[in-house]
Amino acid sequence: MKTYFAATALALCFATGAQAAGDLNIYAWAESISPALIEKFSKENDVKVNVDSFTSNEDLLTKLQAGSSGYDIATPSQHFLRVMIDQGIIENFGASKLKAYENIEEKWRNQWWDETQDYSIPLAYGTAGFVVNTDQYKGPTDSFKYFFEPEGELKGKIALLSYPDEVIGAAQLYLGVPFCSEDQAEMKKVLDLLMAQKPSVAAYSSDNIASRLASGEVSAHFWWDGDSLRARKAGSPVSLAMTKEGLVGWMDSYVVPKGAPNRDNAVKFVEFMSTLENATEQMNFYSHSSPMKVIQEKVVNTKETAPELYPEVPITFSRTCSAAAQDLVTRVWTQLLQ
Amino acid sequence: MTESALPTTAETERRPRTRFWHDLAFWGLLPSRLLMGFALILPIFIIAAVSVATRGAYGGFTWDFNLAGYTQILFNEGWTGELEFTPQYLLIIIRTFLLAGATTLICLAFAVPVAYFISRQPPGRKAILVYLVTLPFWVSMILRVYAWMIILGKDGTLPNLLEILGFQPGMSFMFNDGATLTAMVYTAMPLMVLPVFASIEKLDGTLIEASHDLYGNRWVTLRRVILPLTAPGITAGAILVFVPALGAVLEPTLMGGGKQMMMGSLIQLQFGGGRNWPFGAAIAMTLMALVMIFLIATALRAARREAMS
Numbered sequence: 001m002k003t004y005f006a007a008t009a010l011a012l013c014f015a016t017g018a019q020a021a022g023d024l025n026i027y028a029w030a031e032s033i034s035p036a037l038i039e040k041f042s043k044e045n046d047v048k049v050n051v052d053s054f055t056s057n058e059d060l061l062t063k064l065q066a067g068s069s070g071y072d073i074a075t076p077s078q079h080f081l082r083v084m085i086d087q088g089i090i091e092n093f094g095a096s097k098l099k100a101y102e103n104i105e106e107k108w109r110n111q112w113w114d115e116t117q118d119y120s121i122p123l124a125y126g127t128a129g130f131v132v133n134t135d136q137y138k139g140p141t142d143s144f145k146y147f148f149e150p151e152g153e154l155k156g157k158i159a160l161l162s163y164p165d166e167v168i169g170a171a172q173l174y175l176g177v178p179f180c181s182e183d184q185a186e187m188k189k190v191l192d193l194l195m196a197q198k199p200s201v202a203a204y205s206s207d208n209i210a211s212r213l214a215s216g217e218v219s220a221h222f223w224w225d226g227d228s229l230r231a232r233k234a235g236s237p238v239s240l241a242m243t244k245e246g247l248v249g250w251m252d253s254y255v256v257p258k259g260a261p262n263r264d265n266a267v268k269f270v271e272f273m274s275t276l277e278n279a280t281e282q283m284n285f286y287s288h289s290s291p292m293k294v295i296q297e298k299v300v301n302t303k304e305t306a307p308e309l310y311p312e313v314p315i316t317f318s319r320t321c322s323a324a325a326q327d328l329v330t331r332v333w334t335q336l337l338q
Numbered sequence: 339m340t341e342s343a344l345p346t347t348a349e350t351e352r353r354p355r356t357r358f359w360h361d362l363a364f365w366g367l368l369p370s371r372l373l374m375g376f377a378l379i380l381p382i383f384i385i386a387a388v389s390v391a392t393r394g395a396y397g398g399f400t401w402d403f404n405l406a407g408y409t410q411i412l413f414n415e416g417w418t419g420e421l422e423f424t425p426q427y428l429l430i431i432i433r434t435f436l437l438a439g440a441t442t443l444i445c446l447a448f449a450v451p452v453a454y455f456i457s458r459q460p461p462g463r464k465a466i467l468v469y470l471v472t473l474p475f476w477v478s479m480i481l482r483v484y485a486w487m488i489i490l491g492k493d494g495t496l497p498n499l500l501e502i503l504g505f506q507p508g509m510s511f512m513f514n515d516g517a518t519l520t521a522m523v524y525t526a527m528p529l530m531v532l533p534v535f536a537s538i539e540k541l542d543g544t545l546i547e548a549s550h551d552l553y554g555n556r557w558v559t560l561r562r563v564i565l566p567l568t569a570p571g572i573t574a575g576a577i578l579v580f581v582p583a584l585g586a587v588l589e590p591t592l593m594g595g596g597k598q599m600m601m602g603s604l605i606q607l608q609f610g611g612g613r614n615w616p617f618g619a620a621i622a623m624t625l626m627a628l629v630m631i632f633l634i635a636t637a638l639r640a641a642r643r644e645a646m647s
Contacts, residue, residue, distance in 0.1 A: 058610035065398045083396045162596050163611045188417050202513045203595030208487075217492045217510060323395035330612040331414075337599045338426035 022047040024265040027063070027071040029252065030055055032124070033273075034285035041272050047265050055206050056163045064089045064257050071257050072266040075123060077250045078113040082320040084255065085119050091256040092118045093267055100274035108251070108291035113320070120253035121270050122291040123282065126225040127247035127315055128166040134237045136219040141241035144174035147220055148193055150200045157219035159203045159212060164333040167222055169248040169318055180321035187328040194336050204337065213238055224250075226288035229301065229308040233287075246314040251291060382626070389619035397613035407620030427604070427621070431628075434601040437515075437590075438583035441522045445530040445579050446572065448523070453535035453571075471531050479525060483592050486521045487512065490593075513595030521589040526582070530575040537571025538564075569643065573636055581629055601625050 022045070026033065030053035042049045052071075054060045057080040063069050064084065076084060084090045095101055096117040101109070104122060114120045130147040137153055140146060148171060150158055160167050171193055172179055177186045202218050213221045214236040225247075228240040254270045256263060273282060276295050283290035284300040289309050303310045321329065389407050391399040414424040456467045474482060489495045490511040497509040511517055541564065549559040565572070587602035596603065601621060608618030 056610065058613075061397055061613075062609055087394075087396060087398070159595075162591065165611065184417055184419060198597070201595075201597065203597065205591060205596050207592065208484075215492055217512065326396075326613060330607070330614070333611065334599070334604075334607065335426060337597065337603075338429055 022265070023262050024049045024073070024269055025071045025262070026051045026073045026269075027060065027069065028053060028073070028075045032075065032252070032286055034282050036285070037273065037278055037281060041269060044272075045265070045268060047262075047268075049269075057165060058163055068259055069257055070261060072260040072262045073269060074255050074257055075252045076255060077252050077318065078111065079318045079320040081120055081253055081255060082113040085114065089258050090119055091258055091260065091263065093256045093263065093270075094118055095121050095270070098267070098271055098274075100271050103274045103276065103279065103293045105291055105293060111251075113251075114253070120255050121274055122251055122253040123273065124226075124286055124288040125249065125251035125291050126288040126309065127249050127311060128222065128224050129170065129243055129247045130220050130241050131213060131223040131228040131231075131238050132220045132241060133213055133216055133218075134239050136216050141239070142244055144170060144241075144243045144245050147222075147241070147243075148174055148197050150197070150220075154220055155200045156202060158197070158201050159205060159209075159218040159221045160201060161222050162204050162206045164329050166248045166250070166318065168329050168332060169316070170222070173243075173245045173248065173316060179316065179319045180325040182322065182325045182328065184328065187332055191332045191335055194332065198336065210236070224288075225308045225311075226286060229306050230287045232308075240308045242311055242313050244313055246316050247311055249315040249317040251317070385619045385622055385626075389616055389623045391616050391619075393614050393616050395613075397609075397615060399615045404616065407614075407616035408624075410617050411620065411624060430599050430601060430604050431624070433598065434584055435628075437519065437522070437586075437600065438580050440519060441526055441583045442530075442576050442580045444519070444523045445526050446534075446576065448527065449530040449534045449575060450538075450568075450572075453531055453538045456531075456535055457539040457541070468532075468535065471528050471535075474525075475528060480588065482525055483521050483588055486517070486524065486593060490517055490520070512593065513597070515594060515598075518589050518594035521593045522583055522586060525589070526579040529578040529582075533571040533574040533578065534568065535571070537568040541567055566643075570640070573640060577633065577636065580632070584625060584629060 024047050026038075026049065028051060032053070033051065038049050038051065041047065054063070057077050060074055060076055061080055061083065064071075064074065065087070074090075081090075095114075098121070100121045101117060104117075108122055108125075110117045130141075130144070132141055136157065139153070146154065147158065168190060169179055171177075171190050172181070175186075175189055175193060177183075177190060181187055203212070205212075209221055209223055210227065210231050212218055213223070214231060220241075223240075225240055228238055231238050254266075254273070256266045260266055272278060274292055276293055279290055279292035280294040280298045283292075283294055284298070287301060287306070287309075300306075301309055387401075388399055390403055390405060392402040392404040392406070393399055411427050412423060413421050414426075416422040416424070452471075456464055456471075459467060487494075491497075492508065492510040492512075494510075496511060497507075500509060501507045545563055545567070546559055549563045554562065585602045586600060587606060590596065590598070590600045591603060599607070605618045605621050605625075608614045608621065612618070
């Protein structure tokens with residue numbers, strides 16, 4: 001029995017540990033990394049690249065916390081990146097000494113989520129707000145008021161995301177409540193606002209947003225700037241609301257999870273994606289803004305063609321909340337959907 | 339056989355042989371034991387252990403004994419900062435049971451006539467019909483749910499049909515409890531039809547004739563003859579439908595619009611955005627305990643029925 005057990009255990013170790021030298025496992029936001037670039041990297045370096053995708057930072061964090069995910073690269077947003085560093089679940093891969101570091105736009109280097117810039121190289125940034133179907137809704141969109149306190153035609157035609165993260169942030173911007181508030185009375189106001197909005201909400205869902213909005217199933221959806229841009233370019237009648245209260249900002253970065261089986265390939269990939277040429281191609285594919293230096297003449301989404309990416313309203317980046325503040329956020333969300 | 343007639347010699351002979359057989363049985367069953375141990379029992383123990391651990395600030399947990407996960411199901415800090423009775427999770431549990439119960443009953447109402455109809459067909463057609471019932475299983479569950487979104491949604495099949503029939507155009511049947519229930523009944527239906535069919539097929543037609551001979555009308559025949567004889571299949575189908583329905587996440591989220599939490603989505607939230615793993619594990623344990631109670635009650639009833647007959 002014992003020997004069999006040992007043999008089985010050994011076999012299991014080999015089964016999970018037997019990664020060929022040329023593998024790279026990426027865990028990224030759905031459809032976020034240019035498949036053409038992945039193929040190019042794969043050919044140039046003789047590496048087999050596997051890409052899995054997630055649709056929320058929470059999913060990513062949970063997966064990495066559970067340990068030995070087998071991923072070599074992940075792409076969390078800034079506030080989750082900070083948590084991952086603090087929790088010691090991502091590697092210090094000496095990012096600040098890479099060529100990629102030199103290619104980060106100066107204003108985006110060494111931000112609060114990674115002061116030494118040893119754990120991450122950014123890949124994209126953007127905003128979240130509400131997007132309307134312009135065939136169905138012709139009214140004003142210059143304030144979150146029309147989204148959180150809808151009147152008339154928007155009633156019953158609104159959808160939010162299935163996670164509290166950016167949605168609560170937008171509600172806080174509208175109410176003037178600071179992000180990560182630990183004040184119960186302030187967060188109660190957020191709950192009251194969302195409760196009053198709920199009868200007008202059709203769905204709380206992060207899946208299938210493009211078709212739900214384009215088909216007119218809903219007329220306003222909480223969404224991201226680049227996705228809205230992509231949908232508009234594909235012919236959907238959508239428009240990102242430039243709300244005077246501001247937009248919720250995010251920035252995603254490449255990180256290397258602890259215990260990544262193909263760390264060298266991961267670093268190679270980060271370097272590859274961060275060259276001027278490839279960063280430009282990636283930006284054009286993803287349709288979000290790039291924190292990297294890019295070849296300006298080759299950028300497709302310019303201020304004229306893609307106003308979504310160049311908002312003139314203030315942007316407030318999501319922050320890493322204390323446990324107490326996070327509890328309040330969860331409590332608001334659970335009570336909203338109870 | 340002959341050995342029992344000669345107990346003394348058989349005893350000496352049998353011992354090494356039984357050990358051999360015993361060993362063979364042991365090694366032969368080892369794969370199933372390992373599978374049970376590692377894939378079923380160990381994970382449950384892990385969930386049980388996490389449910390009494392202390393939550394980490396950003397998800398995860400530490401191994402300090404803590405019952406907060408369980409007390410949180412009923413008592414929470416209110417907006418005034420005091421611990422108070424909060425029925426919100428209880429409401430989610432009750433809603434989940436109602437939805438699963440409704441799914442089971444509707445499935446049953448459809449499955450019994452369907453199974454009865456199939457069982458009365460000639461063998462060739464019967465095989466084809468049973469095959470057709472299982473056909474949806476060949477398609478991914480998420481695709482089946484998306485198909486319903488296309489049927490019920492705006493500009494979908496049903497609203498367009500109604501528009502042709504002269505109803506108001508641009509209707510949508512998505513994002514309500516009815517839509518959730520429709521998808522759940524649809525995905526669970528084969529699980530109900532097959533066991534019910536298996537027991538109805540074995541039903542002896544002469545017993546139904548006998549019932550009619552004894553002046554039992556159709557209703558009495560159904561109630562006193564058909565239902566008791568097909569009870570095992572109905573019970574099996576009900577369990578197969580009810581238990582997975584309790585953990586449904588996909589249908590309430592996609593079809594119901596995620597507006598009202600079910601236990602599945604509540605557990606998901608605690609492990610994800612809520613970053614409260616022990617609480618999520620505690621709800622999972624509670625769900626499992628409730629399912630066990632349901633299963634044991636069913637088993638006891640079946641045993642009692644067997645004892646009576």
